[in-house]
Amino acid sequence: MPDFKNRVLSFFLVGIMLVFILLALIVGGLVHYTIKEKRVQSYQHELELVAVAARGNDQELLKKQLKAAEKDLHGKLVYLSPEGKVLAQTGKEEPPVPRQPLQGLDGYKKDILVSTKHMDHLLYTLPVKEDSSGNIRGYVQLIILEQAANQTERTVWLSLSLGFLLSLVIVLFISIRVLDRIVKPVEEATSTAKELARGNFKARTYEYKGDVGELNFSLNVLARNLEKMTKSYESQQDRLKTLIENMGSGLILIDSDGYINIVNKAFKEIFREYTDSWSGHLFHEVFPYKEIKEIVEDTFIMETNIRKQVVLPIHIERKNFDVYSAPVLNSLGKLRGIVLVFHDITELKKLEQMRKDFVANVSHELKTPVTSLKGFAETLLDGADGNPEIRKKFLTIIWKESDRLQHLIQDLLDLSKVEQGFSLNLQKVNLSAIVEEVIVMLETKAKEKEITLKYSVEGDTTVEGDAPRLKQVFINLINNSLNYTPKGGRVTIRLKESSEKVTFSVSDTGIGIQKEEISRIFERFYRVDKARSRNSGGTGLGLAIVKHLIEAHHGRIHVKSKPGEGSTFTLVFRKEFVE
Incomplete structure (x- = not known):
């Protein structure tokens, strides 16, 4: 200025x-x-x-x-x-x-x-x-x-010059004073206006008296109004942003020209790296899914709400979405854009399918032993009990089927408990001691199938956990390896300590698991080889129970397998249990 x-x-x-x-x-x-x-x-x-x-x-x-x-x-x-x-x-x-x-x-x-x-x-x-x-x-x-x-003329000229110079000084002094009174308020008003243009609505200028200060007074009024409006706008924007970013469903806002304006946090978390550069681009250039493009195009054409369930491939998964598309209209009814909301219903679909599978599997699993019990009981009642050998054979079958039925019911009860939540009896436990007990229990079964059972341990394997529950986990995993490993195979068990973790792994040379089946083996009643598991007395609930127990201990479970070469199940435990 x-x-x-x-x-x-x-x-x-x-x-x-x-x-x-x-x-x-x-x-x-x-x-x-x-x-x-x-x-x-x-x-x-x-x-x-x-x-x-x-x-x-x-x-x-x-x-x-x-x-x-x-x-x-x-x-x-x-x-x-x-x-x-x-x-x-x-x-x-x-x-x-x-x-x-x-x-x-x-x-x-x-x-x-x-x-x-x-x-x-x-x-x-x-x-x-x-x-x-x-x-x-x-x-x-x-x-x-x-x-x-010319002396007189020179004297007059000198007097005139001095007079003019004195007048000039006086006029200059007065001009500077007047300019200060006029220009200073303008300078301060201009400086304040620049601050307002930069977005600093807290800037104010001194309000001078008289007509000169009218500009400064009006500018301060404008600044106060702008500050008030900006705070109101920012508050609304913050509330809207918080609502959009923290809603559980994915949201995309597309303007009337088809450009993507907003992609919220939930959508980015669902689709991950696909969404990094979507903002500012046309939707049909960046959307990788034909179904979503069609929904958006139909909304633009018909200007009505559209709701559709779609299945989209996300990385190695296929997820179910309930997609809701709605036009955004102004007060005159003119289209200003489209809002897309993605509700992830994958878990609901899985639960629905699991419920159907559970009912079907429980019905099937219960039907087989009940049918056997009923059939052999009717045979005995019809007179077969007169032959001691037949009676003994039938009674043995009835005992085995009832035992199988008891195991099934017990597994269902255990699964129900772990799914509903239970309290762990935490204490310092040595995983090596528990594994050795399990090996002693299953050693006879390994010898019967002529399976070589190897065990190794490295370091201190003490962790915080519930010993009976961990024993149940190890029994399930080692028993599965023995069941699915053919005669003459090998099962290797390892325990290893690292800085803050203890790792347990059991590897076998069994039938292995197909890649597409690995994600399903922890489902209830799912069997890789249904005939083999039934012959071994398995219920198909063991790995589901193992998964829930490991998660309750805040551990992790990993599976690696190749069909015909065998499988490796790895458990990772923390040394200190953290709630």
């Missing part, structure tokens, strides 16, 4: 200088003309007095008049003959001009004052005429230095 003040001040100064120069030229011309006219008139008046004395032929009076004129005019006076001869003069020195006849010179014949210049002297000559005839009897001449003649 100093530049603005300097520009205004420079403008004022240039204007004032131009006015003063013009005024000086006008006044100077008038002064020069007036002073010169007055000076010449005074010269002529004095010389006329001398001329009167000269016509009277009174030498004493002439000398007296010459001296008086010399005193008044501050120059040398000379009375000359028509031929230019000095007849009388003031002082004794010769006139500082050459003698010359004056009759032949133009202008001297007239009864007027003639002015000439010789070197640095000015000569004013007045003819003296006879009273009766009018003939020129001589000339009265004033000889004066040009500098002395």
Whole structure:
């Protein structure tokens, strides 16, 4: 803003200088003309007095008049003959001009004052005429230095210059004061306006009194209103952003031109790297799913709400979404954009399918032993109990089927407990000791199938956990490896300590698991080899129970498998249990 003040001040100064120069030229011309006219008139008046004395032929009076004129005019006076001869003069020195006849010179014949210049002297000559005839009897001449003649004019010019300079200083001082009173509020108002333009609505300016301060007052009112509006807008934006970003469903906002404006956090978490650069792009350029493009296009065309369930591949998974598309209309009913909401219903679909599978599997699993029990009981009731061998065989089958039924019911109860939540009896337990107990329990089964059972341990395998629950986990995993490993195979068990974790793994050389089945083996009643698991007495609930127990201990479970080569189940436990 100093530049603005300097520009205004420079403008004022240039204007004032131009006015003063013009005024000086006008006044100077008038002064020069007036002073010169007055000076010449005074010269002529004095010389006329001398001329009167000269016509009277009174030498004493002439000398007296010459001296008086010399005193008044501050120059040398000379009375000359028509031929230019000095007849009388003031002082004794010769006139500082050459003698010359004056009759032949133009202008001297007239009864007027003639002015000439010789070197640095000015000569004013007045003819003296006879009273009766009018003939020129001589000339009265004033000889004066040009500098002395112009002294009065120089004095006046000096006074004028000093006056002009003093006036200029006064005007400049007044202009600066006035500019300060005018420009300073403008400078502060401009500075405040710049701050407002930058978005700093807290900026204020000093409110001056009078008309000058009206701009500052109005600017402060504007700033307060802008601040209030901005706070209201920011508050609404924050609430809207918080709502959009923290809603559980994915949301996309598309404008009327088809450009994506908003992609919320939930949508990015669902689709991950696909959404990093979607904002600012046309939807049909970035949407990788044909079904979603069709939904958006139909909404643009029909301008009505559309709801559709779709299945989309997300990385290695296929997820179910309930997609809701709605047009955004303004007060005039004109389309301004489209909002898309993605409800992830994958888990609901899975639960629905699991419920169906559970009912079907439980019905099937219960039907087989119940049918066997009923059939053999009816056979015994029909008279087969008379043969001891048949009776014993049937009773053995009934006992096995009832035992199988009991295991199924117990597994269902265990699964129900872990799914509904239960409290762990946490204490320091040595996983190596628990695994060794399980190996002792299953060693006989391994020998029967001629399976080599190897076990190794490294480091301190003490963790915080529930010993009976962990034992149940190890029994399930090692028993599954023995069940699915053919005769003559190998099962390897390892326990290894790391910095903050203990890792348990069981590897076998069994039938292995297909890649697409790995994600399903922890489902209830799912069997990789249904015939083998039924023959071994499995219920299909063991791995589901294992998964829930490991998650309850805040551990992780990993599976690696190749069909025909075997499988490896790995459990990772924390040494310290963290809720």
